[in-house]
Amino acid sequence: MYLLDTPIVMELRKAKAGDTDPGLIRWASGVGRQHLFLSVLSLLELETSVAAAERREPESGRLLRQWLDEQVPRAFENHILPIDAAVAKRRATLTLNDSRDALMAATAAVHGLMLVTPTPAAFRAGKVKTFNPFGYAPEETDTTADWREAARSGPQWFRNLFVRF
Numbered sequence: 001m002y003l004l005d006t007p008i009v010m011e012l013r014k015a016k017a018g019d020t021d022p023g024l025i026r027w028a029s030g031v032g033r034q035h036l037f038l039s040v041l042s043l044l045e046l047e048t049s050v051a052a053a054e055r056r057e058p059e060s061g062r063l064l065r066q067w068l069d070e071q072v073p074r075a076f077e078n079h080i081l082p083i084d085a086a087v088a089k090r091r092a093t094l095t096l097n098d099s100r101d102a103l104m105a106a107t108a109a110v111h112g113l114m115l116v117t118p119t120p121a122a123f124r125a126g127k128v129k130t131f132n133p134f135g136y137a138p139e140e141t142d143t144t145a146d147w148r149e150a151a152r153s154g155p156q157w158f159r160n161l162f163v164r165f
Contacts, residue, residue: 001035003081003108005117006042008133010049013067023136030138038076039107040083041100046072086110095125102126 004012011020012028050068054061083103091099091106105126108115115123120130 001037001111001113002031002116002131003037003039003104003111003113004042005104005115005119006045007118008116009038009042009046009072011118021134024133026138027133027136033075033079036076037079037081037111037113038072039081039104041103041107043072043080081107081111083107094127096123098122 008024011024014020015025015028046068050061050064053064087103087106087110090110091102094102094105096102096105101122104115104117105123105128107113108128109126114129114131116131116133117123118132118134120132123130
């Protein structure tokens with residue numbers, strides 16, 4: 001099971017437009033929604049990013065707000081993990097300098113999850129399993145399928161993450 005780092009969620013949002021790594025799409029389309037989790041910290045970061053976008057560029061901010069309010073909750077229903085006492089206690093034992101990264105690592109460790117992130121090196125001292133899906137290629141690659149097909153026929157949670165224009 002996996003805890004998605006905020007940059008991964010943002011990249012998945014861009015998949016339908018073809019603006020993300022095909023390896024990320026290959027990996028995500030092969031993982032069931034029930035195996036994916038989001039930290040409340042990521043939710044905070046997403047809210048902050050959307051609020052800033054709404055101030056800078058109202059139209060794109062409106063689209064991001066719609067995605068965050070409608071698609072993210074459906075995709076991660078009952079899979080948003082809190083920062084609770086157990087996470088705080090675990091975070092205190094980690095030697096990571098960045099508090100944000102330490103909280104993500106602690107959340108993954110407390111819940112027994114692998115942290116999916118584009119920057120695994122940032123979490124090395126966190127003693128948590130990490131995975132970078134960028135460039136992912138399964139051992140046996142189906143060359144007839146591409147990310148567009150995954151966007152149309154993949155699991156519902158996965159299709160819900162795409163921005164609809």
